[in-house]
Amino acid sequence: RRRAEENLADRRSRAAATRQRLDELRAEFSDIKARRDSLEEILSHRAYTTEAVKRLFTAAERGESGGLKPAGVLADFVEVDPAHEKAAEEFLHDELEYVLVNDWAQAEAGVTLLRTDLEGRATFLVHPDKHVSFGGPHADEPPIGPETGIVARLSDVLRLTNGLTDAPAELLPRLARCFLAENRADARRLAVQYPSYYFLAPDGVCYSGYAVSGGKKTGSGPLALKRELRDLAGSVRSRREEIDRTAALLESLDGEIARFEQELESLRAEQQGKEKETVALEHEAR
16 A cells, blocks of 8 residues: 555646646647747738738739739748858848849839839749759959968858759849958958959958948848748747657556556455454454
8 A cells, every 4th residue: 555655646646747837838839839820820920021022912912913923032042051141141132122023014013013003113933944044153362261361252151942953043143242351451452453253251241342331221131031040940839749759658647647546545455354354353352
């Protein structure tokens, strides 16, 4: 009976801790899922883009775009190594809002729509033909290496995805001519030495010739939002799996508690019977 009581107390303690952990996991899961759903809503409605681009996609969704069917904005097709994400996002701020269309006719339709029915300006990026040639590298390109102050080309750490996987970096001229510098001092020095190129410091400040551009952007851009959404999707999956495991453990513990309670009840009845027999034997012995 003592062993059964000890086992029952242990299972009850473990069940209480498991139930508390399950409640915590469910609360965490709810928060993460809410953030994921919010990000999906922001990205699906392109809340980070200009009002003109939003109106353009709204018109297309309602069938009021005169046949224009944009494939998305460039941000939907771009992924960057996390270490260079902030710098790339600030440098390609305008390009990330380019509206991707399938051909020049679609681009012309978009321009016409903005000039007539809608207000604002937008840049349309025509999906390139697989065999199109953008020309070779420039002869006066700066060398890359630790002694030069250049970490890499921006195009080396940025990937075009989905339908633009095979598109060359030259599709975006500024991307093809941009290099990642070790620091601002190197970027400034290289910009003067190679004025036809762009040199991007780790904090997103860009130098080109004798011009420098930078500042502070409020909120997260589309690249950061997409990465956060991927991370949250993984967190949602892992939390759901942990919730399932914890719920299964709790169910198992509840089953063991029920068995030990039944066993303890049986042992108590047996003990009472033995105690009665003992009293009777003591009476007979006296």
